[in-house]
Amino acid sequence: MTRSMSAEIICVGTELLLGDILNSNARYLAQQLADLGISHYHQSVVGDNPGRIQQVMQVALDRQAQVLIFTGGLGPTPDDLTTATIAEFFQTPLVEHPAVVADIEQKYAQRGRVMTANNRRQALQPQGADILPNPLGTAPGMMWQPQPELIILTFPGVPREMYRMWQDSAIPYLQANGYGQEQIFSTSLRFWGVSESALAERVDRFIQMSNPTVAPYAGKGEVRLRVATKAATASAAAQIIDPIAAEIIELAGDYYYGKDTDSLASVVGQLLSATQQTLAVAESCTGGMIGALLTDVPGSSAYFWGGIIAYANAVKVNMLGVDPQVIVDHGAVSALVAEQMAIGIQAKIGTDWGIGITGVAGPAGGSAEKPVGLVYIALAKPDGRVESMKYQLSTHFDRELIRQMSAHQSLDILRRRLLKIQD
């Protein structure tokens, strides 16, 4: 049986009402409901206030909602009131789950801490509710049917705990109860070095399609195209998605670098691994970000050996062999310094490839000649040659965005060269 009932998302937290945090949980749940094909017409945000939470619940029930999904307010502090409020709404007593008490106690012990009375409150759930286990934190949620045709799910506000609990327990529970039998399956295609509008124009005829749908997203230099279709099984979806994805990838050419969970760092890693080549980095303006991106990929030690963070000029000279006269003549932010950094790290660590990067991340330090956002990236190659590229990022970008975009840009250059693409 496939039900067509609707779900509402209720996010509890004064920090949302104060604008302290973005409501990323609502977005995640909305995407998940869409993928499961569960209708969803309303989201509400309410503070940690029992009366207002109950009023919002009543409004949702008046709208015939049949799945209420709560996030937030499950923690150990006195203002975490969601569980008790839901129990009170349905005039159901709270009961303590000994297994959860033991789990909480053990988790605190692992962290070298003692479970307090407040911590223990997290083991209380309404009588009759199933525990929604939280493998990553101390606060479990509930899966409860307090009355016919109504499912209540609660999650902590911590996004990574919520995501894991949703995937592990909530989806199976919903499916076992007749929801989400036909899912939306999708593939995200990832592109670098092209604007959203330019890519959208190039693949315009696909964006007009109704099945699969093709929707563009953009952020921090990357553009994604999400290719999606509704199907009963992953393999049925793949028959619709894959041919279109292949056509888009063909049309997009070099800009396409990977799909779904791929990153520029993981793709570079795959290309290096496949040819048993190695990489080292010499970072000035990015200060370690390229290394951090590369080592974010499990198993990266196979091809990424390390690098030097050459933030001070003395480090560039003494540890990378940059000619001090070049710094005097051309400045630390120059093509020659980037090249000598790349050559230096390649030689010093003995890798096949070396990346050198130097730039003006701002907000201070810019000049008319070398404004904020000017970045030089150099690549020392296995054949002994070195090439460098100059980028002028928008002067409206902040320090963080300039550093992030130039770190990714350096990985994209390496990706292109590993694929033997010349610009």
Place this chain on the structure above:
Amino acid sequence: MTRSMSAEIICVGTELLLGDILNSNARYLAQQLADLGISHYHQSVVGDNPGRIQQVMQVALDRQAQVLIFTGGLGPTPDDLTTATIAEFFQTPLVEHPAVVADIEQKYAQRGRVMTANNRRQALQPQGADILPNPLGTAPGMMWQPQPELIILTFPGVPREMYRMWQDSAIPYLQANGYGQEQIFSTSLRFWGVSESALAERVDRFIQMSNPTVAPYAGKGEVRLRVATKAATASAAAQIIDPIAAEIIELAGDYYYGKDTDSLASVVGQLLSATQQTLAVAESCTGGMIGALLTDVPGSSAYFWGGIIAYANAVKVNMLGVDPQVIVDHGAVSALVAEQMAIGIQAKIGTDWGIGITGVAGPAGGSAEKPVGLVYIALAKPDGRVESMKYQLSTHFDRELIRQMSAHQSLDILRRRLLKIQD
């Protein structure tokens, strides 16, 4: 007159219900309302559907809301229904504003386009509503009092248009109507090395207070306490907030590291700068993250000279002088290796302090003896001594969190030693 009535935010857009975009507009408006001291207990998200929009309006009016702030659904496409739906709710006809028609026509002409009949719909507003001008786009909003004690404001969904309209027109309109005379001022106190519940218990009597309010937040190893009060001026607020903040800081002891925009990296930077000391890092498991955190702070070149990303053991040995026999005997993840890394980078770059870090970030590479989450951090000190600490982070933490927490932990150890705190 200062009104104490409450506002609700109603975001209209199917893209929010599908999870295609984050609701950054709600966060912006929530922050603005908080700063203006306008109470705000509810946010709603609803699709481009007249019946559901009207139902959400009725719920808000039933809750005695006196300011309704809409975003989204003002554009030129057929599914932009917000304005017509609001007019219909109050049984008020729409009228066309000739000045807005002219403005829209001119803006389309500037972009080389011709105004269509759909575009022209953007000039329709309920009879009696004032235009809320949109200097950055074609869709204006409204400022309307359809009945006593009720203000309606509408904004397009495009964030930068909405922000500008809010600042230019909505704030003055609200203030002219008696709202926002008294603002909320707040300070965030930041803590490291303590759990949210342990800190909350320690400062429990402050969390019970009503003025100022003290609310805890936690994430990625950090705990924050937000101390907030309503006042007419910043200095009046400071008289209420500052004494309580000082008491909390006193009670929290070493766990407190800074406030508001401070980070562990910026606080360490201030401490190093104040004593003209310098720092270098040798990173294995964090792969450059400590350097990236330090150089995220503008002006960090004054005290952070650089470092070595020693991901491969060969780099630890050849560039940091780690004894290869120590790696054989104790493993690369060991106290001795961390210590030799710290001493090595201190000597190599010639800084006052050196940090060395090595650990098992996972998901693979763990063993019974050295599980995922085991991290050694060492600090080489100006007096030539070195100390190291062993941490066992939760085996449930993912790679990213293990790396982030241990990177911050290493900065916290340095902070403590710079403050002459011994554990």
